[in-house]
Amino acid sequence: MGTKIKYSTTCYPQTDWQAEVTNRTLGALLRALIISNPKAWDLILPHAEFSYNMAPSKSIRLSPFKIVYGVEPLSPLDLISRPLDEKPSVEASQRVEEIKCLHEQFKLKIEKSNASYQVQANKHKKSVVFQLGDMVWIHLRKKRFPSKRKLKLTPRTDGPFEILKRVNDNVYKVNLPKDYGFSATFNVADLSPYLKVIT
Secondary structure (H helix, E strand, O other), rough: OOOOOOOOOOOOOOOOHHHHHHHHHHHHHHHHHHHHHHHHHHHHHHHHHHHHHOOOOOOOOHHHHHHOOOOOOOOOHOOOOOOOHHOOOOOOOOOOOOHHHHHHHHHHHHHHHHHHHHHHHHHHHHHOOOOOOOOOEEEEEOOOOOHHOOOOOOEEEEEEEHHHHHOOOOEEOOOOOOOOOOOOOHHHHHEEOOOOOOO
């Protein structure tokens, strides 16, 4: 099916940003629908799902329904009679070819859109790759290390710690002392190289 494993860490759940953006969109949609009647949220879910799947995507300008099935579903407003030339073909093989053709078009549009987003996102990004045994500073984020960031003037970094394992270019495992009581896996954004000053 072409699926890939995307590793993430506890405090940095981002993988390819696609799932995160979708979750944020769905959260905003549900909050907007539930605000008037929070106790009946389960009754609203089918309507929210239908609405989301009918909404066109910004990158390809088509809805998920159109991408998967090749046609938009009927909504209550569409239950009026339609001209015959607008109805989908009954020929199964022809229908399959139409959907395959649509999928190819969508794939190209998504790739083009992703390339444009990638250029914007990587404008100011520096690629940093650590090797096993490298020494690094860790960034003490307040959410992840509340006990180490109780005061404003406490250090925001700690270390140096040794890189024990490279999960991928974005995630590394460091030799974190056990008294931290937290996962020793960090995103590269929370690591900075330890430079030894020779005098």
